[in-house]
Each structure stands twice: as C-alpha cells, then as structure tokens.
C-alpha cells in the first residue's frame with residue numbers, strides 16, 4: 001500500500017467514514033488527475049502531493065459524513081435530495097469527492113473558468129462517475145432546481161447565498177464549508193436567509209479550525 005493510500009485510509013477511519021475499496025481507488029485516482037492537470041490547467045495553488053491529500057482530499061472528506069446524514073434525513077422525511085450543485089468548484093473540491101462518496105447523488109460542479117469545468121467533465125469520464133458533471137457558467141445564471149448547494153473557499157455567505165438563490169429547489173439547503181466560525185459573515189446575512197446549524201469539523205492531520213454552515217431560505 002502506498003503512503004498516500006495509508007494516509008487516506010487512516011483519515012477515513014478517523015472520520016468514521018465507510019468507503020469501499022473502489023471509492024478509495026477513485027479518490028486516489030482523482031488526486032493523481034489533479035496533480036497531472038494542475039500544471040496545465042492551474043487548478044489549485046497546492047502542489048505538494050502530501051499537502052494536497054490533507055488540505056484538499058481529507059478536508060473535503062470531513063464534510064461527507066454530515067452530507068450523508070443530511071441525505072439520510074431528507075430521504076426519511078420523504079423528500080430525498082437528488083441533485084447537488086457545487087459552486088466555484090475549481091478543481092472539483094468538494095464536488096468530485098461528494099460524487100465519489102455519494103453515488104446516489106447527482107453532482108454538478110459549476111465554475112466560470114472553462115478549463116476547470118472541462119477538467120471536471122474529463123474526471124467524470126476517467127473516474128467512471130456518471131453522476132458528475134462540469135458546468136461552465138456563472139452560478140447566477142443557473143436555474144436548478146438543486147436540493148443541496150455547496151461551496152468551499154468561494155465567497156462570503158451573503159454573496160454565496162444571493163448568487164445561488166435561484167438554483168435552489170423546494171426544501172433545498174446550502175452547505176458552506178468554512179474555516180473558523182464566520183460570525184461576521186453570518187451577521188451580514190439578510191433576513192431572507194437563515195442559518196440552522198454551524199457544525200464543527202475535524203480534519204485528520206490538519207491542525208486548523210473548520211466548520212460547515214448550513215443555511216436555508218427563511219420560510
């Protein structure tokens with residue numbers, strides 16, 4: 001087993017994430033693709049493979065447990081979440097990781113940069129992920145409907161929710177991956193947007209504060 005695979009497996013274990021061998025392989029293949037095409041496409045500033053594993057892969061994987069829980073709750077409530085939009089996905093974080101770990105979910109990654117959307121399309125083919133799509137557009141132009149709209153390292157919460165509002169379907173939620181608890185961004189939200197949970201995340205091998213801010217339109 002390679003060092004990368006051992007680190008990924010122990011990270012998944014620390015996150016109590018159930019991943020099949022096929023999913024572990026897809027995640028490692030995705031990292032390899034990202035490294036290969038980063039030189040050409042300029043997908044991410046992180047270039048060191050070990051750093052890519054902790055700062056990108058494990059960081060995104062930390063949100064998979066909470067996402068799976070949300071999907072299970074929505075299904076139980078009789079309103080299964082079927083489509084997720086990852087906004088400003090860049091090299092596919094966290095969208096590609098979500099598509100690998102939640103195969104029942106249809107994941108669209110939108111980015112304004114054409115080569116980034118093309119990379120996602122290519123990853124979908126290479127990694128055999130029929131539930132993954134790359135969209136070249138501004139999020140403001142998308143109509144949806146999506147059941148979950150996610151982002152990571154994208155924009156302040158007020159901008160993220162304003163620009164992606166029209167992509168939300170009935171009963172949809174926003175999942176914003178953030179660093180430390182963004183009290184100022186939350187305070188700047190309009191009354192039409194409600195935070196219903198701020199969930200701390202622990203990223204294995206990363207000594208940094210992370211959280212998910214869950215939001216929905218105010219009823």
Ligand SMILES: C[S@@+](CC[C@H](N)C(=O)[O-])C[C@H]1O[C@@H](n2cnc3c(N)ncnc32)[C@H](O)[C@@H]1O
Pocket residue numbers: 044087088089090091092093094110111112113116137138139140151152153154163
């Ligand atoms: C800092 S990168 C984050 C990439 C990735 N989510 C990550 O965590 O590594 C932000 C991305 O948002 C994209 N972007 C900026 N404005 C956008 C918009 N209005 N609609 C869609 N994508 C946008 C940029 O092209 C860039 O790839």
